[in-house]
Amino acid sequence: MIIAVDGPAASGKGTVARALARHFGLPHLDTGLLYRAVAHHVRRLDLDPAKEADAVAACDFDDRTLADPALRDDAVGQLASIVSAHPLVRAALFQRQKRFANQPGGAVLDGRDIGTVIAPDADVKLFVKANAAVRARRRHTELAERGQSLTYEQVLADIRARDARDSARATAPLTQAADAASLDTSNLTVEAAIARAIALVEGRVRGRTAGA
Numbered sequence: 133m134i135i136a137v138d139g140p141a142a143s144g145k146g147t148v149a150r151a152l153a154r155h156f157g158l159p160h161l162d163t164g165l166l167y168r169a170v171a172h173h174v175r176r177l178d179l180d181p182a183k184e185a186d187a188v189a190a191c192d193f194d195d196r197t198l199a200d201p202a203l204r205d206d207a208v209g210q211l212a213s214i215v216s217a218h219p220l221v222r223a224a225l226f227q228r229q230k231r232f233a234n235q236p237g238g239a240v241l242d243g244r245d246i247g248t249v250i251a252p253d254a255d256v257k258l259f260v261k262a263n264a265a266v267r268a269r270r271r272h273t274e275l276a277e278r279g280q281s282l283t284y285e286q287v288l289a290d291i292r293a294r295d296a297r298d299s300a301r302a303t304a305p306l307t308q309a310a311d312a313a314s315l316d317t318s319n320l321t322v323e324a325a326i327a328r329a330i331a332l333v334e335g336r337v338r339g340r341t342a343g344a
Contacts, residue, residue: 133156133158133237133256134233134239134254134256135152135158135240135241135255137241137258137260138246138248138257138259138260138312139259139260140262140294140295140298142267142268142270143262143267144262144317145260146164148260148326149162149241151326151330152326152329152330158238158239160242161242162242163241163250164243168209169193170187170215170221170225171209171211171215172208173193174190184218187220191221191224204278206271206275206287209294213297213298216244216301219303222245222304229241229246230250244298245304247259247308247312256333256337257312258315258329260317261315264292266318267291268284268291271290272287313332
């Protein structure tokens, strides 16, 4: 079973995807980490994230890089939003994601174009969302816990800028797949969001089985 989980930054899609992977016994890939790895290499090599050739040059990284805590830095996240807009970067990472999705037994992937581009034939698609103010509060708390001193206003501005870049890019923009179930986590606890996600997946699976 392939489960595609999409949504904007800090919507809770990663938390939901990891919980679904545990519940259904499936491997999980946070595809955003791939773009963060590219961004991390761009910064480390002193390249320009706005230049497609520079970003593509940073796409050749070892999978072990995905475990580097530095990828979670807010600065890396901002650069990741920039490099992910380049069509050649997305093309360079496309097959890596496809292989993960199509492994025997299935997988859970979360990102911004899983249900529309990476796994358009996924068995279940979820689109996790929350309003910008809620997402900014979540991200601000998360960054504060890591010792990063950004103001709430800075985080909110970053969230809105990333939403605009992700939704307006020409290649694989952030958008809800027509057949994706929507999950708004704005007013849900983590536990409630996870329970709702599991129920949505199980409902979709039952529906597919009944219609087979």
